[in-house]
Amino acid sequence: MKNVVVLGAGMVGTGTALALQARGFSVVLVDRSAPGSETSYGNAGVIQGEACEPYSLPRDIKTLCRIAFKDDNSVDWDVAGLWRSAPSLVSYWRHSAPNYHRTLGAQYSTLARRATHDHARWIAASGAETLIRRDGYRIAFRDGAAFELQTRQAERLRDLYGIEFEREESATLAAAEPALRQPLVGAIHWRDAWTCSDPGALVRAYSALFEKQGGELLKVELLGFEPSAIGWKLRSSEGTFDTEHVVVALGPWAPQALAPLGYKVEMVRKRGYHLHFDYPTDESVPRLNLPLLDAAFGAIYSPMRAGLRIATGADLSATSNCQPRQLRRAEAAARELLDIGEPIEKSPWTGVRPCMPDMMPVVGAAPRHRGLWFNFGHGHQGFTLGPTTGELLADAMSKGSAHTISSLAPSRLFN
Ligand SMILES: Cc1cc2nc3c(=O)[nH]c(=O)nc-3n(C[C@H](O)[C@H](O)[C@H](O)COP(=O)(O)OP(=O)(O)OC[C@H]3O[C@@H](n4cnc5c(N)ncnc54)[C@H](O)[C@@H]3O)c2cc1C
Known part of the structure; x- marks a missing residue:
């Protein structure tokens, strides 16, 4: 042996x-x-059976300008962090070119498409069934143009890799998630993902x-x-x-x-944060059913055993922040949509996504x-x-x- x-x-x-x-x-x-x-x-707890292409860097000028002016909540940065990661970020940028990124999908999708199957064996054998839901998660949109763009992208992924999704218009989304306090434009409901209430x-x-x-x-x-x-x-x-x-x-x-x-391993260190918030204890107030990625704020709201976990996008700053801007904005955005209580922890959790260029x-x-x-x-x-x-x-x-x-x-x- x-x-x-x-x-x-x-x-x-x-x-x-x-x-x-x-x-x-x-x-x-x-x-x-x-x-x-x-x-x-510390992650958002989504077993992303739908993630057939890896996470690339945005390359369109509009998004890059928004990131540069800190107007896009999915990315934060400081000069020291960019400087430290410059060689790996340049390499990441090159590899994010659409043609190369699509060719990666051919191999990456073979991993993503078997991911839930590979978890299933250990979930059953370890008796962890109660932690898992097999109903997918949603990306919700506040902006019609972004919703249309994401729909085209979802159709492309469906045609290439056979992933299932549903385009949910405003009323369908409101009926599926009665916890939402205001109407949104719509959502993409990825069906092939599973979610975990305590990663x-x-x-x-x-x-x-x-x-x-x-x-x-x-x-x-x-x-x-x-x-x-x-x-x-x-x-x-x-x-x-x-x-x-x-x-x-x-x-x-x-x-x-x-x-x-x-x-010498070049790694792009994408920091993320999360904080749990109290749910209302009043049974008459509906709670979020499935994790909801709020596309306009680059944050995901995941119902967890510990409370509602708000998790953020990528922070490329050199050091972690005890009052991260992305989390503050995400909390305000979540409060517009959901009836959430006080933070459960005094300070946010932080950790680093280990990303290869x-x-x-x-x-x-x-x-x-x-x-x-x-x-x-x-x-x-x-x-x-x-x-x-x-x-x-x-x-x-x-x-x-x-x-x-x-x-x-x-x-x-x-x-
Ligand atoms: C905010 C956020 C949200 C995310 N959401 C998702 C999601 O929804 N779905 C998804 O698939 N992924 C998600 N991710 C990414 C995912 O969490 C990571 O890719 C994954 O957890 C990495 O797992 P790992 O086992 O490689 O690393 P880790 O879980 O960090 O494990 C590494 C281990 O090494 C140990 N270690 C380090 N140094 C030493 C040492 N010297 N001696 C002994 N032990 C040591 C550490 O204690 C640690 O337990 C998210 C990440 C973040 C930050």
């Missing part, structure tokens, strides 16, 4: 640990915190299943790792240990862990070291894709093959 240590117990590391275990590997899952405490906790709890359920099936969960801080006679020596806050194989599934922390081994996760064998494997860089969709890229990597590792899908190969990043 081969021994593997998976570093990072977010959705990606936990999905990978389960997939390796299912193929007969002896697996230790390592994290300094409880599983699913970081990015895989951190879903990862914990998966990791509990991993342990129940004989896997070892180790709560230690990784300090470093280097090649050894049997494979790898890991240094941790609790001492050193050896293993044949190491999988790096450290999400936003992968670049700093890999730098000492000579791998070419928008594809990094999954496969490290090009320069035997027994070292990568699974990180899932950007906007790691909660969705963790179990799927976990399956792909576990397949490659059990066959001893370096690659999964060509556009995911780590070798594309390092010569």
Whole structure:
């Protein structure tokens, strides 16, 4: 039996640990915190079976001007942050060219289209059914032109990838979501997505299943790792240990862990924020049924066990903000639409989407070291894709093959 240590117990590391275990590997899952405490906790909880093309940078002049003048709430920035990320942002910009972006869809869609299926197995086995709804989510519009544009885009995706959606006009949307206090122009209802009412709890359920099936969960801080006679020596806050194989599934922390081994990972760090708000306890006041992405404000309102979670778009600033502008605007926008109470936490949660400039996760064998494997860089969709890229990597590792899908190969990043 081969021994593997998976570093990072977010959705990606936990999905990978389960997939390796299912193929007969002896697996230790390592994290300094409880599983699913970081990015895989703080997201909007949408398992995006519809996200067939990765998240590109806007390239039209109108949107770019709005971002430059901080008039577009889906993106924030400061000069220090742009300067720090300049090389990766330039690369991200190049890869966002429409032709290239469309060709990426051919491979990315194969991941997105199997994502709910790959979750389904672990949801059932871990008894996490109560956390999941299979009714999709909505993107709602306050502006007719934006609604029409998104409808054309949805039709294109449906024709290319067979994704299901419904265009809901104002009255249909109002009937489906009686919690909305004012009429909106309409919504796109993506049917192929699932939603989770507690993303951190879903990862914990998966990791509990991993342990129940004989896997070892180790709560230690990784300090470093280097090649050894049997494979790898890991240094941790609790001492050193050896293993044949190491999988790096450290999400936003992968670049700093890999730098000492000579791998310079360019990552676009898109910070996001969330805060929970009290729902009215009065049963006669309707609550939001499904997560609603408010397109005009680039924020998503997700009904969660902890309250209504308002989560923001991308902040490219160098440091996090304890009173983020995007969240303040999103809260005001949500209050126009929904009857929400006071914030539940004193300060917002913040975390970083680990985005690769070419928008594809990094999954496969490290090009320069035997027994070292990568699974990180899932950007906007790691909660969705963790179990799927976990399956792909576990397949490659059990066959001893370096690659999964060509556009995911780590070798594309390092010569
Ligand atoms: C606001 C927001 C909304 C989002 N919404 C969605 C969504 O609706 N759907 C979706 O699919 N995705 C969404 N995402 C993206 C998604 O959350 C991420 O892509 C995903 O969680 C990344 O998972 P991960 O396992 O790679 O990283 P993480 O979940 O961050 O896991 C990495 C783990 O590594 C551990 N670690 C780091 N360093 C060390 C060390 N030295 N020693 C030990 N352990 C260490 C950390 O403790 C952490 O648990 C959203 C992201 C944000 C910020």
